[in-house]
Amino acid sequence: xxxxxxxxxxxxxxxxxxxxxxxxxxxxxxxxxxxxxxxxxxxxxxxxxxxxxxxxxxxxxxxxxxxxxxxxxxxxxxxxxxxxxxxxxxxxxxxxxxxxxxxxxxxxxxxxxxxxxxxxxxxxxxxxxxxxxxxxxxxxxxxxxxxxxxxxxxxxxxxxxxxxxxxxxxxxxxxxxxxxxxxxxxxxxxxxxxxxxxxxxxxxxxxxxxxxxxxxxxxxxxxxxxxxxxxxxxxxxxxxxxxxxxxxxxxxxxxxxxxxxxxxxxxxxxxxxxxxxxxxxxxxxxxxxxxx
Numbered sequence: 001x002x003x004x005x006x007x008x009x010x011x012x013x014x015x016x017x018x019x020x021x022x023x024x025x026x027x028x029x030x031x032x033x034x035x036x037x038x039x040x041x042x043x044x045x046x047x048x049x050x051x052x053x054x055x056x057x058x059x060x061x062x063x064x065x066x067x068x069x070x071x072x073x074x075x076x077x078x079x080x081x082x083x084x085x086x087x088x089x090x091x092x093x094x095x096x097x098x099x100x101x102x103x104x105x106x107x108x109x110x111x112x113x114x115x116x117x118x119x120x121x122x123x124x125x126x127x128x129x130x131x132x133x134x135x136x137x138x139x140x141x142x143x144x145x146x147x148x149x150x151x152x153x154x155x156x157x158x159x160x161x162x163x164x165x166x167x168x169x170x171x172x173x174x175x176x177x178x179x180x181x182x183x184x185x186x187x188x189x190x191x192x193x194x195x196x197x198x199x200x201x202x203x204x205x206x207x208x209x210x211x212x213x214x215x216x217x218x219x220x221x222x223x224x225x226x227x228x229x230x231x232x233x234x235x236x237x238x239x240x241x242x243x244x245x246x247x248x249x250x251x252x253x254x255x256x257x258x259x260x261x262x263x264x265x266x267x268x269x270x271x272x273x274x275x276x277x278x279x280x281x282x283x284x285x286x287x288x289x290x291x292x
Contacts, residue, residue, distance in 0.1 A: 002031045002064060004055065004089070006080055007038040007071040007096075014096050015045050017107045018071060021094065022046060024114045025069075033065065058083030065089045067117070067269060073097020074189070078245040081129075081266060082142040090124050092117070092269035101188045102146075104279045105271070116271040123270045127185045127201060128225060129262035130244075138242065138249045144262045145244035147186030151233060151257075152178035152211070152241040154250065159214055160235035166227045171208075174218065178211035178241075181229055181259050188280070196220040201276055206259075230258035 003025055010018060022042075025032060032052040034042075039054055055061045061068075061083060068084065070077040070093045077093040084091065093103030094110060105113045116122050132143040153160045162174040182191035187199040187207050196209035197220060206229065209220040223229070233240050233253050242251045251257070281287055 001066045002033060002062065004033045004035075004061060004065045004068040005038065005071060006035045006068060006076070007042075008076050008079055009072070010041070010096065015042070017096065017110065018042060019045055021069070021071065021110055021114070022048070024111065026050075028114070028118050030118075033062065038071075058085060058087075061087070061089070063087055063089075067092060069094060070103060071096060072103060073100055074102045075246055077102045078146060081144070081146045081245065082139075082247065084266065085142065085144075086264040088264075088267060090267040090269045101279060101283055102185070102268070104274060104283075112273070113271045116273070117269070121272045123272060125201065125268045125270055126265040127268055128183050128204070129264070129266060130181060130183050130186075130206070130259050131262035132242075132244060133258045133260070134251075135256040138251070139244055139247055142247075143244065145186075145247075146183065146266055147189045147245050148180050148182040148191060148243075149259045150178055150180045150190065150211075150241075150243045151231060152243070153235060153237075154239050154241045155237045156235065158236045159212075160233060160240065163232040163234075164208070165230045166223060168228075168230070171221075171229075172218070174210045175214040176210040176212055176218075179231070180207075180209040180211060182207040182209065183225075188283075191220065194220075197222065198280060206261075225261045228258050228260045230256075233257075 026048050034052045036054045036056045068091045070080050094105050095103040129144045130149050159175050162179045164171045180191045184199040184201045184203045191207050191209040194209050196207050204225050205222050206225050238252050242249045
């Protein structure tokens with residue numbers, strides 16, 4: 001089994017758990033291929049039976065990679081999406097960050113998770129992506145996201161107007177700081193913090209959530225993901241921000257934008273003892289009395 005390891009940043013206190021993860025994978029005789037920048041920082045702390053292979057991004061990550069370990073938080077896992085693309089390489093998220101809805105496996109469960117993977121005791125979940133069509137090239141040939149697409153104001157404190165259409169039919173004009181279109185996976189991210197609903201990952205839908213809307217009766221709306229959602233943006237300045245997950249582009253009102261469901265999916269690895277209900281109970285403290 002060929003296992004890729006990706007990490008974008010870590011602190012000194014993360015070194016023991018990183019050593020433990022990489023050491024366990026090596027002990028189980030798994031072939032390792034490690035992101036170059038990560039390996040350059042961690043190699044002096046490792047003692048491996050063989051020198052691992054190195055990759056630098058999407059162009060030299062082998063298509064025959066059986067699994068990719070994302071070592072960090074949700075932001076680290078979202079980073080991997082842009083270079084995995086349609087390769088269908090399954091991703092498992094080990095949480096070295098904070099909340100961790102996507103990177104849901106905490107440090108204390110790392111050993112059990114690796115044993116589950118070695119034994120084949122895991123499930124691969126297919127997650128929908130959102131695709132951006134634009135009148136000019138954006139996002140360096142990777143116009144897709146796992147969590148969300150957003151539009152935001154830029155260079156002004158004034159609200160912007162976002163005229164929004166479903167399959168060409170007018171939906172609403174949002175007077176707001178911005179607008180989020182989230183996938184079911186992304187419903188527990190930025191959209192949730194702006195008052196949007198939690199949506200099960202298997203749901204075939206998008207969530208449209210305004211950011212600080214001026215009209216108090218404007219709330220999130222869930223639409224089927226076979227819709228094409230298009231936008232026209234107005235504001236007091238000519239420039240606006242457009243994002244796909246953690247990546248950002250500056251656009252003008254003359255650029256035409258529309259989002260739809262991507263024609264491929266991302267595979268997330270889930271050990272059998274983990275599921276969505278367990279994750280939201282743990283992360284949102286549902287059913288736990290926190291008053292003491």
